[in-house]
Amino acid sequence: MTQQTQKDRGTAVVTGASTGMGALYAARLARMGYDLIIVARNHNRLNQLAEHITTDSGRSVEVVAADLADLTQLAAVEEKLRQDASITLLVNNAGIGTHLPLLQSEADKMTAMINLNVIALTRLTYAVVPGFVARGHGAIINIASIVSIAPELLNGVYGASKAYVLAFSQSLHHELADKGIQVQAVLPGATATPFWDNGGLSLDKLDPAIVMSAQEMVDAALTGFARGEPITIPSLQDESLWINYEQARQAMIPHLGSQTPAERYTPTSFH
Numbered sequence: 059m060t061q062q063t064q065k066d067r068g069t070a071v072v073t074g075a076s077t078g079m080g081a082l083y084a085a086r087l088a089r090m091g092y093d094l095i096i097v098a099r100n101h102n103r104l105n106q107l108a109e110h111i112t113t114d115s116g117r118s119v120e121v122v123a124a125d126l127a128d129l130t131q132l133a134a135v136e137e138k139l140r141q142d143a144s145i146t147l148l149v150n151n152a153g154i155g156t157h158l159p160l161l162q163s164e165a166d167k168m169t170a171m172i173n174l175n176v177i178a179l180t181r182l183t184y185a186v187v188p189g190f191v192a193r194g195h196g197a198i199i200n201i202a203s204i205v206s207i208a209p210e211l212l213n214g215v216y217g218a219s220k221a222y223v224l225a226f227s228q229s230l231h232h233e234l235a236d237k238g239i240q241v242q243a244v245l246p247g248a249t250a251t252p253f254w255d256n257g258g259l260s261l262d263k264l265d266p267a268i269v270m271s272a273q274e275m276v277d278a279a280l281t282g283f284a285r286g287e288p289i290t291i292p293s294l295q296d297e298s299l300w301i302n303y304e305q306a307r308q309a310m311i312p313h314l315g316s317q318t319p320a321e322r323y324t325p326t327s328f329h
Contacts, residue, residue: 068146
């Protein structure tokens with residue numbers, strides 16, 4: 059067993075924890091001193107992960123097998139999160155995606171994607187935030203994607219769902235920062251996880267130069283979390299590009315409301 063972290067950081071909830079980035083987040087957070095509640099559909103994988111993490115870190119790990127796209131199962135997880143005052147961190151990692159163009163995608167599958175990527179993430183956040191506010195501390199990590207700012211790259215519904223995650227996180231940061239609550243949105247680029255095979259595109263079809271290992275992605279994201287970044291883009295090498303983008307967005311905000319249309323929209327003649 060590795061040496062247990064001295065500081066007790068409370069309990070971290072990690073969704074989509076059975077594989078990929080979720081499993082890595084769980085393992086890293088346990089080593090940082092968090093007890094865990096890990097959530098995913100696959101009970102066997104969760105149990106195996108829990109046993110491994112407890113052996114490695116000595117932390118307590120509770121397993122919750124639930125399909126967060128199912129509203130009844132989601133509601134049960136929400137209730138658990140509302141009632142557990144030990145929770146100090148929520149990692150909204152559960153999500154699905156696809157590379158298929160809109161016209162090749164089934165509407166029911168797109169609805170299922172929205173239910174998991176948007177509805178579940180929102181409702182779990184609503185479940186923990188009141189307790190965080192009452193206790194004066196807590197943190198939320200929302201896993202978005204680079205397609206939240208580059209929706210042309212993959213399926214439009216997937217990009218839109220991740221744009222929601224980004225906008226929601228930015229609004230939460232604005233609303234909750236002065237209440238002692240940290241909010242971080244993580245925007246991974248292409249990452250070596252089961253996401254690609256699950257979405258119908260083999261990982262070996264991608265240019266290796268743009269694919270980051272899941273371990274490096276999670277470690278970079280947690281470094282951004284420790285730095286207090288509201289937005290973390292591990293694969294963006296030139297940080298000034300994001301800084302300029304965000305400064306331009308902020309500069310535009312005061313000019314987005316007016317009682318008159320812009321001059322370029324002055325009616326001319328209609329035929």
